[in-house]
Amino acid sequence: MRTVEIRVPATSANLGPGFDALGLALGLHDEVEVALTGDRGVHVTVEGEGAGEVDLGEGHLVVRAMRRTFGRMGVPQPEGIRLHCRNRIPHARGLGSSSAAVCAGILAARALAGGDFSDDAVFELATELEGHPDNVAPCLAGGLTVAWVDHAGAPHMVKLVPDARVRPVVLVPTTRLATETARGLLPKDVPHKDASFNAGRAALLIAALTQRPEPGLLLAGTEDRLHQHYRAPAMRESADLVERLRAVGVPAVVSGAGPTVLAFSTSDSQDLIAPEVGNDWHIQQMDVDPVGANVQFPETR
Numbered sequence: 001m002r003t004v005e006i007r008v009p010a011t012s013a014n015l016g017p018g019f020d021a022l023g024l025a026l027g028l029h030d031e032v033e034v035a036l037t038g039d040r041g042v043h044v045t046v047e048g049e050g051a052g053e054v055d056l057g058e059g060h061l062v063v064r065a066m067r068r069t070f071g072r073m074g075v076p077q078p079e080g081i082r083l084h085c086r087n088r089i090p091h092a093r094g095l096g097s098s099s100a101a102v103c104a105g106i107l108a109a110r111a112l113a114g115g116d117f118s119d120d121a122v123f124e125l126a127t128e129l130e131g132h133p134d135n136v137a138p139c140l141a142g143g144l145t146v147a148w149v150d151h152a153g154a155p156h157m158v159k160l161v162p163d164a165r166v167r168p169v170v171l172v173p174t175t176r177l178a179t180e181t182a183r184g185l186l187p188k189d190v191p192h193k194d195a196s197f198n199a200g201r202a203a204l205l206i207a208a209l210t211q212r213p214e215p216g217l218l219l220a221g222t223e224d225r226l227h228q229h230y231r232a233p234a235m236r237e238s239a240d241l242v243e244r245l246r247a248v249g250v251p252a253v254v255s256g257a258g259p260t261v262l263a264f265s266t267s268d269s270q271d272l273i274a275p276e277v278g279n280d281w282h283i284q285q286m287d288v289d290p291v292g293a294n295v296q297f298p299e300t301r
């Protein structure tokens, strides 16, 4: 029986102005052990996040991504698949749980099929399944990523190393919001002045995160007019928390499609966060994951 172990990070996408483009890999991981068995049927066990909630058969997101990968590789579909998931990334909170599951499934299938499937093909299929490249890029590559899709529909990324003086802090509420629902709140078109505003802020944010992590630059660089206020009615408490944190000088944004809030903590702002956050939020200071998804065969460890 062939087994592979996959470790995939949580990710925070958008980072304010970089809608569908910027993403950061975080030091919070899901682990999945995947085996192809000789038997028929799919057997999934789950510990942690999503236990008792997610489908335990063919409908499980990791299994669906595996099936799509075998299909894309042109290898026969294995009948027996066994998964054991140790999940730490909360679901539907804006921390990239679905991207992590999709990447885990694709990487597991590629490792077990042993065929030819390039890293670019992995990124492309993951983006296709997820619908946007901004979580998938940091999940696969780690660090801070700028992702885009070319005119032919193929995704690309540039990976950057954020300055170690900037520490991500995530503020996770108990409430959930499906990314699909949050995407449904966005308008089809936006004013040209808002698009131009975001282009400048996204460029500034990259400079601030990688070279000049100064509070004023991080605060200006995390301003956004393209998505957060359209989605605010679906996550009023997150929108209010972002506003309170920003009012005291903390660069805070909605993480991904929400409702988690991401703050960039520096030595000047670290003590300002906790007093603004109520008891209903789980505050977690994070490391940046510098390497992204990891694949291991237990027998070769």
Ligand SMILES: Nc1ncnc2c1ncn2[C@@H]1O[C@H](COP(=O)(O)OP(=O)(O)O)[C@@H](O)[C@H]1O
Pocket (backbone or CB within 6 Å): 030, 050, 054, 060, 061, 062, 085, 087, 090, 091, 092, 093, 094, 095, 096, 097, 098, 099, 101, 177, 178, 179, 180, 256, 257
């Ligand atoms: N590890 C996982 N295993 C199975 N399904 C998952 C896993 N992670 C996410 N999902 C599915 O994806 C949904 C959340 O995806 P989404 O709405 O995109 O939120 P996010 O990716 O921000 O957590 C979950 O409700 C669940 O159906």
Ligand SMILES: N[C@@H](CCOP(=O)(O)O)C(=O)O
Pocket (backbone or CB within 6 Å): 011, 012, 013, 014, 019, 020, 021, 093, 094, 095, 096, 097, 098, 132, 134, 135, 179, 182, 183, 227, 255, 256, 257, 258
């Ligand atoms: N750019 C996407 C990011 C969604 O991230 P998730 O972690 O909430 O899935 C969006 O804003 O819709």
